[in-house]
Amino acid sequence: MSQKNALPVTRQEDFAAWYQAVIQEADLAEESGVRGCMIMRPWGYGIWERIQMLLDRKIKESGHENCYFPLFIPLSYFAKEAEHVEGFAKEMAVVTHHRLKMEDGALVVDPEAKLEEPLVVRPTSETVIGTAFSRWLQSWRDLPIMVNQWANVVRWEMRTRMFLRTSEFLWQEGHTAHENETDAMAETLTILQMYRDFAQGPLAMPVIAGEKPENERFPGAVATYSIEAMMQDGKALQAGTSHYLGQNFAHAQNIRFQDREGQFQFAHTTSWGVSTRLVGGVIMTHGDDDGLKVPPQIAPHQIVIVPMLRETPEDEALLAYCAKIRTALIDASAFGEPLRVLIDKKPGKAGPKRWGWVKKGAPIILEIGGRDAAGEQVTMIRRDSLYGEDGRLANQAMHWESFVGQAPALLDQIQTLMFCSAKARLDAEIRDDVTDLEGLKAHFEGSKYPGWVAVDWCRPTGEALEKVVEQLKALKLTIRNTPEGSAPASTTCFFTGGPAVERVLLARAY
């Protein structure tokens, strides 16, 4: 196994095929037979549950309360917010009937059970939540209103890719209403920081936070901010967005209140979300040719113990030894939580089981045989440094108590190293020395995984921006965002030669 890797395809050979292979070999998800919808299997869903749990804590700590709003939105709600609907892809799932019936022995949609008004399966909930806000809001004393929901949403997609673009996906959507622009912008940026810290913390995924250009704004938003992560093929993944909606939605949905002077005002609203797409980001940030590597903070099991069972009476003593180690481990904490430790008792040989956990990306694997037990030892494999300098699988034997003692620090270290390694790659793969379109073209066509390019621009709007977007589109490039606090390095706009006001990142993107 020294030079051959566990996956049938490498990242260099075919990144897209490698991505699918990781998902399959790590048992993360699978096609469901329902177009565009995937099944999240326990290991994949377990990662999402960890993300959800940790992010939910941050959302609550920052003063938001969870609610639940309806799956269905009457068609007329969308008509209210013209700009929102205009910009939004109209590919949505529409419920038109509410009953099935048997006809000639076959199950069919009952034509008599047609709904008076079609119901749209929510693609996002601004319209229905805004309508609730308009009922809840009377006076400035009711502000801010800060809610969040964890839910499934549907956007009909023609070309789907698991975790990255599926017709149904899971997400959280935060919605808030404020007295004035200052408060609403502060919220929008607080959330942007929360997302950045969450990506760079638990996900160990470095990101660039910044404002999206006008053409990439959420339909109806005044400003859209994103965190952008770089995948190992150099493409950008928009991993979370935070929108300042101004008073646009408030006008459309009559979200108004009596201010401190007794005057009626429209509220300033925000919305923000991250989705199961983050799991795709984790795969393409941390995976290697042996499968996934899951950052310890979001690993459903941080340490997996694989006993070398032989279906003999000695198995019992071996399992008891493993149980003793597990008991000691779950008594310890890392990242402020008890360690998560699994003993894999499934029938089967230890070798394939070990490789199964390598492909799944459990941070630490302990292989324990009769000899280890006799010597009070464990044999440890670290998923983040699988091979030694000789190219062979690196495992390390040590006394079990010694392992237990160092396990929390080890997990902490693995988390940090995973972030640093990804951060070094991100930093190395952003060029800022490209000076014209020709150079841009040469760069992106001359490399298989070309990374990103930072350029200075004049922040054009309207038609001037459209022209830039067209130029980039010809190179399959998009404008990702303007990194926070980035000043232009030069005085002239890359595109128009006019005065530059800020930097923007250009990249191919998912």
Next chain:
Amino acid sequence: MSQKNALPVTRQEDFAAWYQAVIQEADLAEESGVRGCMIMRPWGYGIWERIQMLLDRKIKESGHENCYFPLFIPLSYFAKEAEHVEGFAKEMAVVTHHRLKMEDGALVVDPEAKLEEPLVVRPTSETVIGTAFSRWLQSWRDLPIMVNQWANVVRWEMRTRMFLRTSEFLWQEGHTAHENETDAMAETLTILQMYRDFAQGPLAMPVIAGEKPENERFPGAVATYSIEAMMQDGKALQAGTSHYLGQNFAHAQNIRFQDREGQFQFAHTTSWGVSTRLVGGVIMTHGDDDGLKVPPQIAPHQIVIVPMLRETPEDEALLAYCAKIRTALIDASAFGEPLRVLIDKKPGKAGPKRWGWVKKGAPIILEIGGRDAAGEQVTMIRRDSLYGEDGRLANQAMHWESFVGQAPALLDQIQTLMFCSAKARLDAEIRDDVTDLEGLKAHFEGSKYPGWVAVDWCRPTGEALEKVVEQLKALKLTIRNTPEGSAPASTTCFFTGGPAVERVLLARAY
């Protein structure tokens, strides 16, 4: 406030109106404007989150793994399981189109975007999960397969009632496959016990666990078990079900495996679920004429501190005093978790805020004014014993450290007393001395909230059972279940005069 209660209507006056009043006054949920779908507000959704968190732990501890399956199920999947479809209400939401378009300035369903095959919004996921099981299962070594999902489901309802019967609701659905009937029945009953213990533990809601009669089985099931709770109007609420599906679904969906002898066998499957209906059960088990009482284990905040703010500079010291108490409290634990304590800093007078928390049913309310702070005291109100013998609001002053010291035991005690009080009611309201239909009729027509009646029967099937069901229907009664381990008290069947084999519970039901 001594004799007048906080709600505009009492349980005795109009139980249904009282139920709606609790939901409104406690800010649990509200109508969404979307027919049959409710909005769960933070306090209502917070109770569901607590239920979800505690039950999820039990589900995982008993060896189940969480997954996520698609929202949409192709119509053809339902056609496979004839008995399932035949029995299941066909009121389902059906997606027939996948796009909207603008036409003459109006947003309409695009007739050209009709789906080739209609998609049903899942009413339950047996069909789609069974199809996945058939892919996952090869050999007996793969068994048991034990998964669970937390999801929204939709069953189109004409008459809806918040939490109890809504078109969309949230639930967990467990699905398992086993080698043989013994294992599958053991799972079915293990879950029944888990539900019973969960209801009687965290929800403090006494239930009777037992098997449903044939006519009340889940469509396609071989046996259905339920937990039944008694609401304060004497009606039964089916609060959770666990189904042994035999090999029926396995046949329909080709869930088969090679057994230990190398022969192909069909698996034995189970499914089981509880839903947001449990919140309705908690309301009608524990609420009183002052609003909801939330059992401490599932209260989003167990202790609410209401500072008597006066919008003066002294407020700052008062808030600091409250913060000191909160810090000490969240350092303590009850039920194995840190205490959940809120300081209600919202603008407004202390009186209405106090009554707001009474109506919401926070287990303990601390009212703290300047005098309390000066004397290092707190003034405590217990939601489970709101009034003293004089009929006036009972509050108790004590040193803050004394309160902190006793808070965990107090919460534990409140939880236990709430259960005992509900249990005493359940036990008192089951009559077993009714001997004939005339007596049954007299009992149920002679009392406003008549409770349940236990009778012995011969466990009829088919037409004989149908006749019994018709007789009961005329009295608006249903058969709830056969309590576990209940032997008949007499030798003759209440309905037919034949030999009795078991007891059954008769009740009006939600």
